[in-house]
Amino acid sequence: MDLCHRLRDAAKPYWDASVNHRFVDQLLAGDIADEVFGRYLVQDFRFCDTFVRLLGAAVCAADDPEARLTHARQLSVLAGGEYRYFIDSFEALNIPESQWKNPTLSEPTQAFIALMEKACDSQDYALMLVVLVVAEWLYLEWAQRAGNTLPPRPEHRDWIVLHNEPDFVRWVGFLCNELNRVGAERDFETLREPFVEACQIEQRFFDMAFDGMR
Ligand SMILES: Cc1ncc(CN)c(N)n1
Numbered sequence: 001m002d003l004c005h006r007l008r009d010a011a012k013p014y015w016d017a018s019v020n021h022r023f024v025d026q027l028l029a030g031d032i033a034d035e036v037f038g039r040y041l042v043q044d045f046r047f048c049d050t051f052v053r054l055l056g057a058a059v060c061a062a063d064d065p066e067a068r069l070t071h072a073r074q075l076s077v078l079a080g081g082e083y084r085y086f087i088d089s090f091e092a093l094n095i096p097e098s099q100w101k102n103p104t105l106s107e108p109t110q111a112f113i114a115l116m117e118k119a120c121d122s123q124d125y126a127l128m129l130v131v132l133v134v135a136e137w138l139y140l141e142w143a144q145r146a147g148n149t150l151p152p153r154p155e156h157r158d159w160i161v162l163h164n165e166p167d168f169v170r171w172v173g174f175l176c177n178e179l180n181r182v183g184a185e186r187d188f189e190t191l192r193e194p195f196v197e198a199c200q201i202e203q204r205f206f207d208m209a210f211d212g213m214r
Pocket of ligand 1: 047112202205
């Protein structure tokens with residue numbers, strides 16, 4: 001079994017709970033409450049801001065010119081289509097700028113930002129890849145649960161498609177190959193710990209969307 005699959009196995013309870021979370025069930029069915037989805041998107045917009053910093057740090061830390069360019073290309077996706085998605089969705093959900101610009105950060109948002117900043121500050125490419133792999137591979141797995149019929153509302157449908165379209169599949173494949181490559185010589189425990197922590201936060205992030213709801 002390759003390193004990424006060993007890491008995923010080590011985090012199995014949190015990984016599976018996230019991929020099969022009721023948030024995902026309701027998003028795929030298109031019947032997620034606007035209040036729940038809106039709360040999630042406002043927090044996720046803040047997550048994505050630090051995620052951009054993490055990708056920028058990976059551009060600096062990567063040990064291979066081709067890998068640097070692949071990370072740089074993905075930055076343009078975040079700054080382009082994904083940014084547009086957030087702005088359009090805030091409008092569709094009637095969330096004013098005053099609410100999404102400076103929200104109070106939820107506990108899992110703070111925890112994820114702290115984990116990403118720690119990886120940035122470490123200048124350790126393998127640690128950056130651990131967080132990138134969890135964030136992207138776990139999202140690919142839940143988005144691949146989508147069947148042929150996607151929900152009709154663009155804010156639901158596009159969030160799924162952004163995470164299962166062919167370019168995203170290739171991006172996740174690249175990240176996993178990179179972690180398998182640069183993590184091969186590393187002590188497993190030093191990678192397992194942040195990997196499991198990131199999976200735990202992913203689960204709490206979906207939980208948070210239902211805060212105050214039944
Ligand atoms: C919390 C979280 N984790 C992962 C992703 C996918 N980039 C995201 N948008 N938000």
